[in-house]
Structures are given as C-alpha cells and as structure tokens.
Amino acid sequence: xxxxxxxxxxxxxxxxxxxxxxxxxxxxxxxxxxxxxxxxxxxxxxxxxxxxxxxxxxxxxxxxxxxxxxxxxxxxxxxxxxxxxxxxxxxxxxxxxxxxxxxxxxxxxxxxxxxxxxxxxxxxxxxxxxxxxxxxxxxxxxxxxxxxxxxxxxxxxxxxxxxxxxx
Amino acid sequence: xxxxxxxxxxxxxxxxxxxxxxxxxxxxxxxxxxxxxxxxxxxxxxxxxxxxxxxxxxxxxxxxxxxxxxxxxxxxxxxxxxxxxxxxxxxxxxxxxxxxxxxxxxxxxxxxxxxxxxxxxxxxxxxxxxxxxxxxxxxxxxxxxxxxxxxxxxxxxxxxxxxxxxxxxxxxxxxxxxxxxxxxxxxxxxxxx
Numbered sequence: 533x534x535x536x537x538x539x540x541x542x543x544x545x546x547x548x549x550x551x552x553x554x555x556x557x558x559x560x561x562x563x564x565x566x567x568x569x570x571x572x573x574x575x576x577x578x579x580x581x582x583x584x585x586x587x588x589x590x591x592x593x594x595x596x597x598x599x600x601x602x603x604x605x606x607x608x609x610x611x612x613x614x615x616x617x618x619x620x621x622x623x624x625x626x627x628x629x630x631x632x633x634x635x636x637x638x639x640x641x642x643x644x645x646x647x648x649x650x651x652x653x654x655x656x657x658x659x660x661x662x663x664x665x666x667x668x669x670x671x672x673x674x675x676x677x678x679x680x681x682x683x684x685x686x687x688x689x690x691x692x693x694x695x696x697x698x699x
Numbered sequence: 700x701x702x703x704x705x706x707x708x709x710x711x712x713x714x715x716x717x718x719x720x721x722x723x724x725x726x727x728x729x730x731x732x733x734x735x736x737x738x739x740x741x742x743x744x745x746x747x748x749x750x751x752x753x754x755x756x757x758x759x760x761x762x763x764x765x766x767x768x769x770x771x772x773x774x775x776x777x778x779x780x781x782x783x784x785x786x787x788x789x790x791x792x793x794x795x796x797x798x799x800x801x802x803x804x805x806x807x808x809x810x811x812x813x814x815x816x817x818x819x820x821x822x823x824x825x826x827x828x829x830x831x832x833x834x835x836x837x838x839x840x841x842x843x844x845x846x847x848x849x850x851x852x853x854x855x856x857x858x859x860x861x862x863x864x865x866x867x868x869x870x871x872x873x874x875x876x877x878x879x880x881x882x883x884x885x886x887x888x889x890x891x892x
C-alpha cells in the first residue's frame with residue numbers, strides 16, 4: 533500500500549476517534565481544528581516509515597497522542613492534576629443535574645482537560661474501548677500501572693456520573 | 700443512566716477536512732512555508748548584524764575594535780549554526796509513532812533540557828567573549844587618557860546593562876531547564892511504576 537492509501541485507510545477506520553480526541557483536548561473550535569489538522573498531517577507523514585512494526589490502531593493512536601502532547605505542552609493553561617488528585621476534588625455544583633448526553637459529554641471533556649499526561653491518555657483510551665495491553669503499548673506505561681489507572685478511571689466515572697443519576 | 704463510554708463513542712462527529720488528500724497536501728505546503736519563513740527571519744536578523752559589523756570594519760570606523768567586531772561576526776555565525784543544528788535535530792515525522800507516548804514526551808523534554816542547560820555555553824559565551832574584549836579596549840583607552848571624557852560613564856552603563864541583561868537571560872534559561880528536568884523526573888517515576 534502507498535503512503536496515501538495507508539493514510540486514507542487509517543482515516544476511514546479511526547477518523548472519528550481522532551475527532552473525539554481533538555474535542556477532548558481542545559474546547560476552542562479553531563484550535564481544535566488546528567490540532568486535528570496537525571494530527572492528520574503527522575499521521576500522513578508517519579506512514580512514510582510504517583512497515584507493520586505494530587498494529588495500525590496502535591500506530592494511529594501513538595501519532596495522535598504524541599502530537600496532542602506536544603500541542604498541549606505548548607498551550608497549557610493552569611495546573612494539570614493526576615487521577616488521584618482529581619478524585620479528591622469535589623465535582624462542581626451541577627444545578628441542571630447529570631442528565632442529558634451533551635451535558636455528560638461536556639463534563640467528560642472537562643475531566644480529561646484537567647488531567648496531566650499520561651492519566652488523560654489512559655482515560656481517553658479507556659473511553660475509546662482500548663484494552664489494558666493496547667493502552668500500555670500506546671502510552672509506554674507498564675501493564676500494572678495501566679491497570680491501576682483504569683481502576684481509578686472507573687471509580688472516578690462511577691462517582692461522578694452513576695451516583696448522581698441514582699440520586 | 701447510559702454508560703459514559705457509550706455516550707463518548709456515540710458523540711456527534713465534526714467534519715475533518717483532512718480526510719481529503721488535496722487539503723492535506725495544502726496543509727503540508729503551508730507548514731513547510733511557515734518553517735522556511737521562520738528560518739528566513741532568523742537568517743535575515745543575523746545577516747543584518749553581520750553586514751553592519753563588516754561594513755563598520757571595512758570603513759575603519761572603530762579601528763581599535765576591529766578584532767572584537769570580527770569575533771562578534773564569528774559569534775553570530777556560530778550561534779546561527781547551533782540554532783539551525785538544533786532545529787534540524789528535531790525528530791523526523793515518521794519517528795513520531797515509533798515510540799510510546801511516555802518515551803516520546805520524555806525525549807522532547809530531554810532535547811529541550813539539554814539545549815537550555817547548555818545555553819550559557821552555545822548562546823552566551825560566543826557573544827560575551829568579544830563583548831568583554833570591547834569593554835577591555837574601552838577601559839585601557841580610558842586608563843591611557845585616549846578616550847573622551849564621557850567614556851568612563853558610558854563604560855559603567857554598558858557593564859551594568861550587560862550584567863542585568865545576561866543575568867536575566869541565564870536565569871530564564873536555567874528556570875526553563877529546571878522545569879523540564881522536573882517533568883523528566885516525573886515521567887521517570889511513572890515509567891518505574
């Protein structure tokens with residue numbers, strides 16, 4: 533397959549996931565558009581060196597996350613926190629309640645934007661249904677460290693979303 | 700309530716114009732043009748400084764300062780080469796996926812920290828040597844009575860301004876290098892988990 537064909541295949545399979553990643557990291561529409569373009573460009577260029585070293589999925593996510601990290605480090609505003617710290621921070625008052633898909637989505641985005649790497653990546657990849665082994669391969673964390681973080685992510689999501697819906 | 704993961708995966712998509720190869724190539728061309736423009740601005744500034752110095756030397760404007768001025772030209776060329784080398788040393792795009800995010804992020808920080816912590820050597824010393832030489836010439840002319848009466852006051856002003864400026868530059872580089880080192884230590888701790 534040529535570089536162009538590999539890129540088009542990757543975009544067909546993972547284009548929507550890349551859109552979700554850009555949305556998670558960048559609330560501003562213009563900056564989000566820029567980030568998505570940077571990720572796409574990096575991905576296209578990366579296929580010049582792709583020879584099946586890993587699965588296409590791992591390759592795409594690595595490029596996307598590595599590009600997003602660089603952009604995030606450049607544009608960082610405010611202090612980022614770990615999953616442990618975030619669990620200790622009370623959820624903001626939510627007068628409208630937790631109901632509503634758009635509302636839940638917005639709150640998920642806010643949680644990811646507050647997290648420091650690699651916790652933000654673990655949460656994002658967990659939401660994308662990646663298993664622990666794939667997350668370890670993409671982030672470079674050990675399998676044990678990923679498992680611990682996934683456990684914390686699940687706890688955090690339960691505490692922030694499930695309990696509120698029950699009340 | 701629906702599982703947050705389901706809501707996440709079924710969120711509305713935003714159109715990505717980069718699915719089109721023509722748009723992608725246009726973006727790549729704009730990116731290359733931006734890099735070229737940034738390099739041109741850097742070279743233009745250095746070329747201007749070098750040409751002014753060479754012009755002054757050629758006209759014999761400050762005969763006593765001829766050698767330190769030529770050394771300053773050399774310093775400009777050296778720093779320019781260093782900046783260019785460091786820009787070119789950045790990872791090739793194809794390598795962006797060769798390493799996991801943690802290693803990639805660490806590599807970027809290491810490159811930054813290395814450049815910043817040694818900036819005194821590759822950025823400051825080349826300019827400070829000819830500058831100190833020029834100050835020495837001024838001081839010796841004052842001492843021998845060849846300099847105009849306002850020269851001692853000017854020399855003191857030069858020294859104070861230079862010390863303040865270069866100290867601020869050194870502190871800024873050191874602070875940025877320390878921040879990068881702290882982040883590297885944090886990533887190493889994560890890696891060791």
